[in-house]
Amino acid sequence: RLARVREVVKNSSSDAEKPFEMLISSKVLSELSKISLLAESDTIKICKEMKKIVITIDKTKIVTRLMQGQFPKYNQLIPQTFPKEAVVNKSDLIAALERVAVMVNEKNSIVKFEFADNTLKLSGDSPDSQDEIDIKYMSEPLVIAFNYKFILEFLKIAESEEIYVKLNSNLSATVFAPVSDEDYLYLVMPVQLRG
16 A cells, blocks of 8 residues: 655745655654644744754754665555546445444455445445445446455545545455545555455
């Protein structure tokens, strides 16, 4: 799975026109997220110096080394076209996934998604773990499986009530994206179904 968010930020330095990249550890970003929830100011100041950065929020400063190396070319993993697309209601999908997940094998957490004629059928290992919701989907039927925990992880933080599900085939990367935010996407690789 892969999540990508694009944000426009104000750069007040004298090098404002010069683009730059930096690799920051996810641990630092996690701490930054926690601190920002407690901050009174909604402004975060980030200063890059050689091999470290200084992040300032209110009176709190975080100084950390930048990670060295080249970030993987993740854009190559994101398909450029999607012949099939569904629009689902986030709350309906969360509720259906949670109902089906009660009877799913926790070892693999696989839920089968069947897209066809404006409906999405969800099913787990046993005949008792099934649910169906109304969606917007008019493409040819498609059966694809995912680790349901990965899907729930995205749905619970997505701010839009309607979610795009962009599909290719049952073995290709699928993109989940909020309808209201084109700068955020969540890519999930499907699980191959046996038998």
